[in-house]
Amino acid sequence: MSSWDLWWWVILPYLALVTFVVGHVWRWRYDQFGWTSRSTQLQERRLLKWGGPLFHYGTFAAIAGHVMGILIPESFTRWLGVPEGTYRWFSSIGGTVAALAVALGVAILAFRRTAVPRVRATTSPVDWVALVLLAIVIVLGIVPTMGVNLFGAGYDYRRSVALWFRGLFAGAPDVAAISHAPLIYQVHATAAWAILAVWPFTRLVHAWSIPLWYLWRPFVLYRSRVPAHPTEPGTSGRRWRRIGARY
Numbered sequence: 001m002s003s004w005d006l007w008w009w010v011i012l013p014y015l016a017l018v019t020f021v022v023g024h025v026w027r028w029r030y031d032q033f034g035w036t037s038r039s040t041q042l043q044e045r046r047l048l049k050w051g052g053p054l055f056h057y058g059t060f061a062a063i064a065g066h067v068m069g070i071l072i073p074e075s076f077t078r079w080l081g082v083p084e085g086t087y088r089w090f091s092s093i094g095g096t097v098a099a100l101a102v103a104l105g106v107a108i109l110a111f112r113r114t115a116v117p118r119v120r121a122t123t124s125p126v127d128w129v130a131l132v133l134l135a136i137v138i139v140l141g142i143v144p145t146m147g148v149n150l151f152g153a154g155y156d157y158r159r160s161v162a163l164w165f166r167g168l169f170a171g172a173p174d175v176a177a178i179s180h181a182p183l184i185y186q187v188h189a190t191a192a193w194a195i196l197a198v199w200p201f202t203r204l205v206h207a208w209s210i211p212l213w214y215l216w217r218p219f220v221l222y223r224s225r226v227p228a229h230p231t232e233p234g235t236s237g238r239r240w241r242r243i244g245a246r247y
Contacts, residue, residue: 001175008190009175013168016193023200024208035205043118047108055105061098062141065091070162095145103138110135130202133195140188161185 027035040048069091077087110131113119144155164178178186199205 001179005175005179009164009178010168010173012190013173013193016197017168020196020199023197024205027200027205040119040122043122044112044116047112047116051105051108051112053105054101055109058098058101058103058105061094062102065095065098069095069158070165073162073166074156074158092145096142099138099142099145103142106131106134106138124202126198126202130195130198130204133191133198136191137188137195140184140191144182144184144188155182155185157181157185161189165189 074084078084113123113131144157160177160181163174165173167173178189
């Protein structure tokens with residue numbers, strides 16, 4: 001193992017993990033008011049309506065696919081009786097759908113942030129860095145999923161990238177496995193670690209504050225004044241309408 005491999009595939013990933021954890025602790029202790037997505041819905045809604053769900057749901061699907069492909073060993077799926085060909089086609093098709101949803105969502109949101117002046121004014125430099133890194137990860141994830149696994153001969157990353165990744169958490173990363181992987185997988189992994197390193201300092205921290213309680217919160221009633229029908233007896237020209245909403 002060369003010093004370059006040691007630095008790139010062992011030291012940098014651990015530095016990114018430490019920054020990820022310590023950065024979140026620091027942000028929570030000293031910047032709780034900034035622990036938000038800083039929603040720009042009031043500045044623009046039409047593009048956000050489409051880009052937001054595509055990006056979020058596609059990201060959830062992509063994370064689930066990475067968990068299945070990287071964290072779950074190949075021996076486990078073989079023990080379940082899942083043929084390798086079936087697994088590869090399932091992961092390729094599912095990964096392609098998720099990747100396209102994420103890519104389309106990011107494209108819409110990126111266009112929104114660059115084309116709408118009021119939204120662009122609320123974007124910090126570190127948010128642009130996170131957006132660029134996300135674009136790199138997405139593109140480098142789509143290319144091997146569609147071009148290699150779906151339409152090509154395929155590459156078994158579970159015998160290379162997955163071994164190295166799981167080894168990081170076991171304290172014994174397989175550097176040889178990742179160093180001999182195709183370059184596109186290496187850059188993809190590097191960009192992913194970079195996102196983890198900048199995550200605590202961007203609006204991405206709102207991912208840990210999913211308001212699940214919002215689904216069960218009762219409606220809050222408020223009233224708005226609307227013109228009453230002139231033929232209604234006993235009215236003064238206006239009536240009140242009850243509208244329910246969650247806050």
